[in-house]
Amino acid sequence: MLEKEIQGFIEKLRTRREFLKISGKGITTMAVTASVLNLLGCGKSGEGSDTPATVTVTPKGILIAQRNRCVGCQKCEMVCSIKNNGKASSYISRIKVARNYNYGLTMAADYATGEGDYGNFLMTQDACRQCKDPQCMAQCPAKAIAYSETTGTWTVDTEKCIGCRTCEHACPWNMPTVDPETEKSGKCILCGTCAEHCPTGALQMMPWKEVTVRLEKKGYKLS
Amino acid sequence: MAKITGWTGKLLRVNLSTGSISTQDSMKYKDFIGGSGFGHKILFDEVPAGTKALDEANKLIIAVGPFTGTGVPSSGRTNIVSLSPTNPYHAATDSHMGGNFGPWMKFAGYDAIVIEGASKSPVWLRIEDDKVTIEDASGLWGKGTRDTSAEIAKIMGKEACVASIGQAGENLINLSSIVNSNSHSAGGHGAVLGSKKLKAIGIKGTKAVPIADGKAEDWLKLNDYFMKEIVGANNQHVVPSTPQPWAEYSDPGSRWTGQKDLFWGAAEPPVETGECPPGNTNWVGLRTQKGFFDLGPVAEERTIRMDGCHSCPIRCHSDMLVPELEKYGLSGYATSTCINYSSPLSIMIKGTADGDSKGMDAFITKCLGSRLADDYGIWSNYAQLGRDFKYVYEHGILKEKLPKEEYDSIPWDLLEKGDPAFLLEFYKRIALKQGEFYHVADGPYWLDKAWNLGKDYWAYKGNNIWSKMAFPKHHSNEAGSHVGTLIQIFKNRDANSHTHMNFIGAGLPIEVLKEVAGEVWGSPDALDKPNDYTPMNIYKAKFAKWSMDRNYLHDSITVCNYTWPMTVSPSKSRNYRGDTAIEAKFFSLATGIETTEAELDLAGERITTLARCETIKRMGTVNLRKEHDVIPDWVFDADPDKKAYTPGTVKLDRKDMETAITMLYKEYGWDEKTGAPTRATLERLGMKDVADQLESLKLLP
Ligand code: SF4
Ligand code: SF4
């Protein structure tokens, strides 16, 4: 089981990285298991916990988001908005923790046993999944969202954006956010600032070189 | 005028008597920085002498500073100023809460919320950016803080942050708190909101807090420098608690408990804290395994994660998995920080069933009690509540004062057996103000008034009450001799200053600390060796003043004084030197107003002095030296066989302490005879109007 999971994960890494290089498409965030986390050298191997983390493949490496390490400090939101918008704002931050802080993604009927700080304490760091067929892009009437070669992400062109908020609603996870002050949309461009400043390594940008080395340490090869 | 950055430039005023809601330019108060400074200025200017804490005329000022909501490390704390019902003179106190409330205020566009007047029926305040409404709270009245928050979240959206009072505040219990974000409580002002019939404030916003133009990269760099080179663990302890290969020093008392093979054991999968040497931002939040520190080794496998305030990398709260709580009708989760975890155990005065103060029973007791206290909104008065309860129980006073029927209805057997279920009764009877038992939560002064406890109560051994101001000591003469002692005498509640304590307890060898003391306060003599004191000197006065001023500064800009200032660091490459100018650096980047460390310290001095004037106004006397700044006898009479200033005792000498007080007054430019700020000093600090008001009240020295 573990072996199969690991092989499957490596295969996905490989193909998605290839896709990125060739077509710039199909990057998609994937949920991973504890054994995969262990493979990447993140934490001790877990017994049976299902999908505690997500991995996003980027041109520079992989972005790993681990829920079990997230302490809900929201520092990521502050540095994200300062880096990308020159001002601090939870609302326009491209990574979203605050809105899930109290009660998780959806408020449970019994909040005291649901997710979030009022419940089981589980935090959710939500960011753009970099979808294979992004609805934000598909539905944008101004064609303001397009693939960017430099960042390897679906990126909003603020020159073209008309602030209509279609992307906010089109995205199944409501990731793009229109800044009410500038009326321009913004979404994650995988700049890595959040990961750099996360005090517990709950967000981690792992360069391809390191991914390769870590896999080799455990006897696997990426390419 | 240049664009305002750091601050929002706006404060919100809500008058519950008239229902009027208005905004005002907050920059009128800019010299007072924010938070505590704004609070004391507004209270001093607007609340007449003679007002009592629960009067309609009292105001409650919730305020933050230019750092809040910008991501400055540990800037998630909110400051509240109002008259205090616990204080004998109803003098003003600051109460503080962490969580998300402060940043949410800024994101909604406000530096402060001023609550005025009183409603006739229960209400809550709904704030969504510019839209502010007073809502009916009759359906919320009688609920705990958590259900209140959840009900409001259902109306406003789950992202809303809610600060509310529990039943204790509603019932005007003196020791009551205001709670937000599940476990973050501000002690002492719950009843003020209760008297105004304001159950809760729900807040959310879509706005940004701007920092100075073009300073984003500098801002991120300063954050990076702070995280890699300067910050340590909780309380700015800068050495690990266990020896580690990278570390030159270690100290078993350090809150830097992170180490190999120590886990957040209930995380899925478990997270190893590991060694977290300086130089890596992503390890800072793993250094303090606070569950392990606060609740003992049994907590390791119960630890889900660390928790804490907005933008804080330290995380002093710990989140616990406690299925045992389900049998008391609660969920199986608990979260809190030091005193709120420890105070329930201090209520179990006969100990726990297994007799182990660090065992599983103690763990469950602490978790259960902290849940109940935060939900009812009860404040422990820095654990004095437990000591007061112990006194009245053990001296038979409860038996004498409570009606027989009430006394007999209390399950004393649970207490005697060490069964934590006793806490259910204990907190409920206080919060619901059932019978007469609630007086144990009056606070020492009013408890004595109610039950006539007399001299014995004030003098009993083990009582920590500092003076007739009736608050407990909090890092006093045992922490930095004269320095800790001087810091105790100022406030109207426990001296909640960690400026001195964090430095003294940093974990570095005394020789290193003394060197640093020399650099910051002018001489290594500013710091005595623990348990080996020397007579007063001027450098100790400077150290004490700096501690007070930074404390008020931190409560005003606002950062957590439980963590700041950065007097030392964990970096050997820096020779363990911290950076006391970081506040000024962040201030300059946030506000765009180039500000030096000295200028910011002057602002701290201004706020300390203003708070002093506030106390003079409430007490109606100029002679604080005699009436307020009193030191309890036990500071001088402890260890009768030992002489002060000999090794092995923390006792001080009376006459020498008088010299110390005089020296401190001199440092501030206050009148030496009375300890009151003079007109010249007030004018030097730009507070002519304060001097004028005091003069009109005949309260200038
Ligand atoms: S900075 Fe890290 S720990 Fe803090 S909220 Fe973001 S992901 Fe969680
Ligand atoms: S914004 Fe939403 S729809 Fe667009 S790529 Fe990201 S996750 Fe997909």
Ligand code: SF4
């Ligand atoms: S140290 Fe604790 S109280 Fe202070 S800001 Fe951090 S989490 Fe909050």
